[in-house]
Amino acid sequence: MTVSLMDPTDISKTQDVETTPFPLDRWYVAALGKELTDKPLGRTLLNRAVVMYRTPDGQIHALEDRCCHRDLPLSLGTVEERGVRCGYHGLLFDGSGKCLEVPGQAKVPSKAKVSAYPVREQDSIIWIWMGSDASSEPNCEPPEYKVHSDERYRYDGDVYHYNAPYQLIHDNLLDLSHLGYVHLRTIGGNASIHMNAEMKVESEGDSVRVLRLMPGSTPPPTYTAAYPFKDKVDRWQEIVFHPSHLEIWTGAVDANTESLDDPNRGGFHLRGFHGVTPETDETCFYFWTQASNPVSNPEETMKLVIEQTAMTFDEDKVVIEAQYANMKRFPDKPMIDIHVDVGPNRARRIVDRLRGA
Template sequence: MSVKLHIPGVNDMTTETKNTFALNQWYVAALSTELVDQPLARTLLNQAVVLYRDDSGTVWALDDRCCHRALPLSHGTLEGKAIRCGYHGMLYDGTGQCIDVPGQNTIPKRAKVNSYCIEEKDGLVWIWFGDEGQSEPLNSAPDYPVHTSGEYVWGGGVFYYAAPYQLIHDNLLDLSHLGYVHLLTIGGDPNTHMTADMKTTVDGDCVTVVRHMRDSTPPPTYLAAYPFNDKIDRWQEIEFMPSHLRIWTGGVNIGEGHLDDPNRGGFHMRGFHGVTPETESSAHYIWTIATNPQTDSDAILNKVVDQTALTFEEDKVVIEAQYQNMLKFGNEPMVSIHVDAGATHARRIIEKLRTRA
């Protein structure tokens, strides 16, 4: 079956009934660890935003533009609970209101910049992007207790992709590529990945893909982190939401656990994937990986984080090359195969959410 994907820069069709992105959503703006004592500039959904943490620990987000002469506020400095422009010194609080104009007692009524709703929880900073007239969140930002439960140790990072965000969705929803792209880390035998038992379900705006690979050889990352015997039963459980994905992967010695047991033992890797568009053709990929070492937690965590980062570097090369080739070949259709079910459902959900009421 042939499928025609939306390719920014190739087959864009702008109409009055479509938003550029899925709105009325919480998106991941940053890792909490990125916000210390300096402003952070980041373009999110085509909006230039400055994020900063004030002296009480609260995170704020404003348009990255001074209303006086348009210098990015991210070029400025933090003062208490406010940020001061680095050009003429105008000081803005977290609501975007100018509260000080050096050398001038009166503050112009229009001296204000746009602010965004922020929630910080579980080591993640979320930002709300609403449709026109919906600046206030409709719900709370997602929880991610994997980071705070105490059951796992975790680390993470941020990648920048010169490619559309939905290509990252496609990649994460189809883990059959592991056997070809990630041979030296989390891959393994390609045939095992392509013939995995796979079940795809849709519940509202969530897509779940469950893949089981029984009696398989543990890949290098698994062997480096866990004392497996020989062959293992592997699982990959992927949950897609419009702004992020959660992927639980791992393996257990054959005979020591059932893949349908939510409390099974073995080696676990729980990945969080905040896929936030920068523009139609670029994206921020804010990720973490959590694991459950049996011994030597720090060393194994460092190894898992390093090897996970390596796998994402490999994905980045593939996805950016894929996008450049899509631009070269234009509207040439692509053929779908059995491993594309999850990605197909995800694209339908995004398309539905882009449609204005």
């Protein structure tokens, strides 16, 4: 698989969206809902510095992260009932980016405003609309993720920062054959079974679906710690890729007890949400949640599941960042494809098409 690396770009010179290398005019994950508290949150997304905040009435807003007076990041300011106040000279901005107040000055200059971004909170996920120009407005609502409100599941999550391009995480999540080598302590299992799993890859529109079935497997440590399996299990891995995020449903049932075609099958379930958002051309944010269906001691079991999930992502982070560092050491060396690369390759073609490559 030949991976084209994007040229490093100076963040301060990339506010012209026409030069951005990412698909635009779509929703991207900007934060988890729990991250927006009573303080502003500054984050660079798709090479654009953004500040997000939640007002006391629960409304969320996103502005460019700069005061139009002397360029201090607004993320260093404070949140008030009417908006965010700059921490340098106290200019107050509302959710539209308009300056409402200049302390010590009766008249607010008409040009005192900053750019605002459409932002929504959907199923405890904060989405931001990244348009191709300043006037771009959303043509749809953000994706739903109803697992977060499904009474069968409990969930939690976190945010990771990667020193690697975001599409390397797409590759990793669409190819779960690596579990048997990278995640031996958690969700791995027999490496041979993973590499030889029955695999089906489907594409439709801007999405890719990868289904992997592994009957007769030995349950990995995370599974046996969270669920009372009897012996061998029939495992499944279903990954659905979208340009802004992936949904992964994995799990297992006791071997030969239920059909893996049954959407209502029992057993142990892990339902993961994976929002992968570029920060810059060479770095990204990984917003994840993991939901499960504990059958006993739900609080303790979910704590274990989240700890084990975080451990697997720690392992992935080491691999992906080391992979990218080595790609830069050997920039002219091509990579070859093997049978597990079908899903990642299809996803890359979708992203290339959407960004006009």
